[in-house]
Amino acid sequence: MVKWWESKEYKGKLKKLIEESERLKEERLKKERKVLKERPEPSREKGKSVSDKPVDLIDATFTEAVQNHPLVVVDCWAPWCGPCYMVAPVVEDLAQDYAGKILFGKLNVDENRKVAMQYQIMSIPTLLVFKNGELVDRIVGAMPRKMLEPKITIHL
Secondary structure (H helix, E strand, O other): OOOHHHOHHHHHHHHHHHHHHHHHHHHHHHHHHHHHHHOOOEOOOOOOEOOOOOEEEOHHHHHHHHHOOOEEEEEEEOOOOHHHHHHHHHHHHHHHHOOOOOEEEEEEOOOOHHHHHHOOOOOOOEEEEEEOOEEEEEEEOOOOHHHHHHHHHOOO
8 A cells, every 4th residue: 555645646746745845946136236236335334335225134134234333223023913014113113214324124934934033033023233233222012213313323
């Protein structure tokens, strides 16, 4: 008697799934490379960002962004998170107001699990604050700008 996992039908389906998975992985890598190329370049002043809006970060670009800027605030969010959508406009406004002083980034924790696990993101929204490449603060939960801004600017 042939076991189901040894059948030709199962092996054929498995092979197709593996091929599809590899194809999707290649597509994602192409998208990540494109994001890297389109990302705003740092200005000539060391660590200053010309970006006046949050930069989309992925596992592949996270460390580089944190290491190459003196102050980085990373908004860890997910598409299904209601409070994340409440914080997003605040982060965008702060990115505009502090352009050149603070680099703001957005990290989708559903798509970038490596960083989420590395920094033990258990609740979202979570803002990770990095100064000179080191994590100096973690701000958890949605809050208005009046409460959030001082928690970030204290690190300037």
